[in-house]
Amino acid sequence: MIQVQIASQLTRRGVSGLRWVLVENGDAAAAPAPAPAQRLADAAESAAQAPGNNARATVSLTLLRAATLALGLVAAGWSASLVLGKARSTGSAPPPASARPLPAAASPPPSASQTPAAAPLLTAGPP
Amino acid sequence: MSERIEWHDEADVLGVRVRAWFFDPVQTALLANPVLQLLPMLSDAPPKPHSPLAQRSSHSVGCLTAQPDAVLVHGDGLLCLTHKGGDARLHELAHWQRDLRADAMLQAIAHAMAVAGQQQRPTVALWRATNVVYQFDPSPPVLECLATHIGAARHYWNEPVAINPAQLARFCEPRLRALPGLAQSAATLSG
Numbered sequence: 001m002i003q004v005q006i007a008s009q010l011t012r013r014g015v016s017g018l019r020w021v022l023v024e025n026g027d028a029a030a031a032p033a034p035a036p037a038q039r040l041a042d043a044a045e046s047a048a049q050a051p052g053n054n055a056r057a058t059v060s061l062t063l064l065r066a067a068t069l070a071l072g073l074v075a076a077g078w079s080a081s082l083v084l085g086k087a088r089s090t091g092s093a094p095p096p097a098s099a100r101p102l103p104a105a106a107s108p109p110p111s112a113s114q115t116p117a118a119a120p121l122l123t124a125g126p127p
Numbered sequence: 128m129s130e131r132i133e134w135h136d137e138a139d140v141l142g143v144r145v146r147a148w149f150f151d152p153v154q155t156a157l158l159a160n161p162v163l164q165l166l167p168m169l170s171d172a173p174p175k176p177h178s179p180l181a182q183r184s185s186h187s188v189g190c191l192t193a194q195p196d197a198v199l200v201h202g203d204g205l206l207c208l209t210h211k212g213g214d215a216r217l218h219e220l221a222h223w224q225r226d227l228r229a230d231a232m233l234q235a236i237a238h239a240m241a242v243a244g245q246q247q248r249p250t251v252a253l254w255r256a257t258n259v260v261y262q263f264d265p266s267p268p269v270l271e272c273l274a275t276h277i278g279a280a281r282h283y284w285n286e287p288v289a290i291n292p293a294q295l296a297r298f299c300e301p302r303l304r305a306l307p308g309l310a311q312s313a314a315t316l317s318g
Contacts, residue, residue, distance in 0.1 A: 002188050004240050004274065007204050007249040008144070008264040011130040013172045014202020015251050021270040023189040023244055024278060026289070 001025060132168055134262075138224055142309040143232060144264035147223050152258045165197060165208060165255060174199035174206055177246075188244025190281050192289040195238040198246075205248050207239040210255035218259045227261065230296045233303075236265050237273055237292030268306060272299050 001022040008017035134146040148168045155167045161180055162173045177198040178184040185194050199206040209231075218226040231254055239252035252263040265273075273295060280298035281290045303309055 002244045003247070004188060004244045004270075005247075005249040006236070006239055006243060006265060006270060007251045010132060010146075010206070010251045010253075010262050011202075012132060012169060013130055015204030015206075015249050017264075018249050019265065019267065019270055021240075021267075021274040023191070023240070023274045026187070026189045 135220060136223065140224060140227065140232065141229055141303055142266045142269040142306070143236070144266070145224075145227065145232070146262040146264070147218075147220075148260045148262075149218070149220055149258055150260070152217075162199065165210065166199075166206070166253070166260060168260060169201070172202075174201035176200075177205060186238075186241040186245040187289065188241050189277050190286075190289045191237065191241050191244075191277050191292070191295060193238040193241035193292050195242060198242055201251070203249065205242055205246060205250040206253055207235070207242045207250050208253045208255060209235050209238055215257055218256050223259065226256075229300055230293070232261070232263055233273070233296035233300055234292040235261075236263050236269070237295045239263075240270075240273060241292070268308065269303060272303055272306070276302065 002025060003020055004023050005018050005020045007015035008019055009015065132146075132148065135149050137144060137146040139145070150167045155164055158164050158167065160173055162176065163170055165180075166174065177200050180197055183194045183196060184198060185192060186198070187193070195207045195209050196211050197206075197208040199208065216226065235254040236252045239250045243250035252265070254261045254263070276299050277290065277295060280295050283298055284290055284294045286294070
């Protein structure tokens with residue numbers, strides 16, 4: 001604040017009788033009014049910095065960190081199991097269902113020209 | 128010799144004690160001292176220019192920046208004088224309250240506030256018309272209104288850095304007229 005003195009009396013040789021008032025400093029007055037969002041952020045920050053809310057905010061932050069860490073570990077384990085499962089399938093493990101040959105029931109009915117040679121033996125009954 | 132100036136008239140106008148000293152403009156223009164041409168009632172001890180009379184120096188307090196027409200050193204204090212830009216009408220002794228413009232009065236006080244704030248010396252607000260010098264003695268409510276509305280006036284006029292006395296005067300005049308204690312003296316002013 002800047003003090004301003006206005007003299008109330010003018011005499012032939014000087015001034016007398018002071019009236020004074022305070023004027024806001026230029027830096028503070030020139031600062032633009034905060035935007036609504038900034039005001040909200042400031043309010044939240046000031047509320048978090050209040051003594052009563054400080055311990056509660058610390059506990060919440062710790063819990064949030066622990067939850068994030070646990071979620072990351074679970075995601076990492078799931079990703080690892082997927083990768084290892086794929087590697088096993090390409091090695092000694094039996095091929096997946098899509099890689100196996102289709103069962104006979106699923107194949108189209110064979111035509112007469114494609115009838116295997118052993119078919120008459122199967123149809124011939126015992127004497 | 129008395130130190131007191133024999134003012135020709137004085138009255139309360141819009142919360143400001145206004146003192147008027149009338150002179151003959153033709154006779155005054157013949158004076159050798161340019162300071163006495165501006166303020167002929169101070170012939171016993173003419174003030175000294177704080178800066179050259181032809182040069183308008185800039186003074187700031189807070190976000191208020193003023194360039195008064197003349198700043199003079201008078202004893203322990205300063206005289207802040209505005210005289211340019213006024214109309215050329217002759218003010219009448221019997222009707223000077225009708226001739227005095229409220230915005231010119233408030234501008235002169237705002238100029239003096241800027242000078243007093245920057246120089247940190249007691250300052251008198253003066254306004255000179257063609258044939259009269261007015262001295263303004265603002266009451267505390269008027270000073271407070273002007274001082275506390277600088278920031279609001281800057282936002283109102285959308286000025287990024289600072290406002291001038293004319294802008295502050297135009298912003299504060301309706302607020303001063305609305306103050307209950309000042310409404311009666313405001314009725315004498317045409318505005």
